[in-house]
Amino acid sequence: MSQPDTHAAKKPDAHPKAGENAEDTLYAVRQKVYPRAVTGLFATWRWILVWATQLIFYGLCWLPWNGRQAVLLDVVERKFYIFGWIFWPQDIFFLAILLIISAYSLFFFTAVAGRLWCGYACPQTVYTEIFMWIEEKIEGNRSQRMKLDQSPMSARKVALKAAKFGAWGALSLWTGFTLVGYFTPIQDLLHEAVTFSFGPWELFWISFYGGFTYLFAGVMREQVCKYMCPYARFQGVMFDADTLVITYDPERGEPRGARKKGADPKTVGKGDCVDCGICVQVCPTGIDIRNGMQYECIGCAACIDACDQVMEKMNYPKGLIRYTTENAMKRQWGRKEILAHVMRPRILIYAGVLMAICAAFMWGLATRSTLRVDVIKDRSTLSREVEGGLIANVYNLQVMNMTEKPRRFALSASGLDGVRVSPAEPFEVDAAGLKAVTIEVAVPPESGKPGSNTVYIEIKALDDETVSVREKTAFLIPR
Template sequence: MSQPDTQSPKSADSQSKAGQELDDTLYAVRQKVYPRAVSGRFATWRWILVWATQVIFYGLCWLPWGDRQAVLLDLVERKFYIFGWVFWPQDVFFLAILLIISAYSLFFFTAVAGRLWCGYACPQTVYTEIFMWIEEKIEGNRSKRMKLDQESMSARKLGLKAAKFGAWGALSLWTGFTLVGYFTPIQDLFKEALSFSFGPWELFWILFYGGFTYLFAGVMREQVCKYMCPYARFQGVMFDPDTLVITYDPERGEPRGPRRKGVEPKSVAKGDCVDCGICVQVCPTGIDIRNGMQYECIGCAACIDACDQVMEKMNYPKGLIRYTTENAMKRHWGRREIIGHVMRPRILIYAGVLIALCIAFVWGLATRSTLRVDVIKDRSTLSREVEGGLIANVYNLQVMNMTEKPRRFALSASGMDGIKITPNVPFEVDPAGHRSVTVEVAVPPESGKPGSNTVYIEVKALDDETVSVREKTAFLIPQ
């Protein structure tokens, strides 16, 4: 016989509340971060990289190069124009090498000094920095922005918010427009913008990329770095005790506490940290670096600039928060010992591989032929007897002129006695164009063995004899 349920309503209610409290602990409601503006050497470097990356991004597509723009990724024609080079789908090798170089660069810089990419050059960091600058210019400093968000809606608040969102939106749309300008000639795209006659795909990508720029840099901000970016998750695997990371020195800073300017820490039984909280206020992800290394830290060094300014005002030595390594912190190493351990075998291997890849990439570009020829044997007619008792095979040549000037080419064949190629007249290929040429190669029957024989077809530029391609192919002689 089952026992009756003796649980009281009060007990059930308390268990329900406990379950609700457990659920609440498993989900943290976002607390909006209001980063405080900071100045200093690392902030200066961040803005240098902001300017450098954005001048390149927004300006490069407007740079002329002859009768086109300097960088144009023409997906319709399947040609990438980069300054004086024209790249075809067959040049995917260079893209692969470039991606490998990028990956090794990421490994190298992360192993040396942590998340340098995230803190200084990542598009998310760069655009968030720009959006925060716009926000500060319109709404004011950190305290004014916090106060404005707490106010009830008014004409003033509505006007400030509208101005900020409008400036963000304009910048985002211009960013999307610029991105599309690398795939559609920017001059043509600008004319389409004046008449608002964009093609459907152009309009889609302008709105898509612009919308995500607005969402990531203006709305989500630190959430992208904390929850969406995979780099934040696997960065710990790439660190070791000799990686330079932003670190708070607890041995020097603790116990922390406020005091008047100029007071010697030992006289009040405290460390150098005055517990002002400015290092937290300037952090774009809202973490407290004094709690130790955290995956949310993007390595921007804003807390270093802020803490150094406070230390300077208190007449204390700088460097309470600094770039250092785990081993250096434990063993109290100086700068020389730190540098010696940073240049460890792992880093030297990364550097060696990276240098080798860069040399291979540059060498490949420098020795890259401006002519490409593909020889395809005509399978509809394997071999046949032609006038004069010769045996003939037919080939289709795909000739690519990889320069931006028209070129004339001559054909020749070799590899067997008495070999002839027809038509044997020069032909022209347009700038950055390709042409299909059908040729017939004929040989006397006795010049080769029955079955497959090796012949060579050569295509040579008439204006430059060093530009030539000699392709091997099979010549069939019937039994």
């Protein structure tokens, strides 16, 4: 039978001879993993999500929208353009809500079915899958890759390695280029690439992100998931006995052993597991799922696809390795009982909170005003007497037009009798622009009490009266 698909450098003797110095190492010697290609239901879903996520990532920055790209995070101008929305630094509240939604989504999906994010949509998993596909197309299948690595240096080996590393490097640089294209207009960035006129920051971030894509997906691979990702360490506290996880059924599979195709396990005194080792060979982190739940398992379900194919060839029922729960395994529950316990109070609470936050987020976006005004009282002159014996206060206004068309606005004030504003003429703010306006608000001295009084400054769009902002501020009358 095939042996587990790992290839390692020779390990040092674990038991030194008497008289030799024994030294405890702080890290384990890496055993290079050569994952075997696998097909099946879960592999198909993985590739569907690979295509979906990468079409969005690589394509969205090229999508035009109102004369610009659809998604542009313009850090220099401090404006984030996302389709028809324009977000300013004052909109950081929406970012906070989005992060809360992401966190609750992670809690929800982990409590339901473990590391779904890791196995199907995590960038580390997605790019490792792409890099392994490139590697297989250039160097061949698993056994061919192992032989190539073990063979002496030759022109063919150099050519294959150079082609693989070159393809990885090109994809990594394009990934870095695309990421920077969300912060610098992608058309401008393309022109800089053609003319070799990158700015220092663009060049740095393209190289930085591209380099780490190459390092993580091409070189380190499973090491990132096993040792660098914090999620692998704290996922256990988010599981319980009713969480769906990838599990090997030892009662059905043990004792393991080889036998002829189609042989009844009972007649040979063995379980359904034929000990082929293919579940280990397809694992991207190189673990043996038959050893029980392990933090290194990323939940990709490659072992399920591989084992089901072996069971099908042996004419045995599928599901020796499957998604199930700890309670279901102990009590031999069917699908209905598993589903009933998966939808437990904890999950319903997570789902309810998540839906409420998502609804509030969408409501906030839908009702978000396209006009924002900050009113700041001029502290250099708290109050003064002007022509006609009126008392005047000066205010500095920051008016933000959060639409992609120029707009004219009118000013007015209320809250005290006889209040007037100057200048009273309408003013225009550019599309997605910010305009500083200094105004003077004056009132008769008898219209308010000495000290602080409340006035309201209203700014209204002339082309749409529903777009208006009414800001409360203090008006000082000297004693």
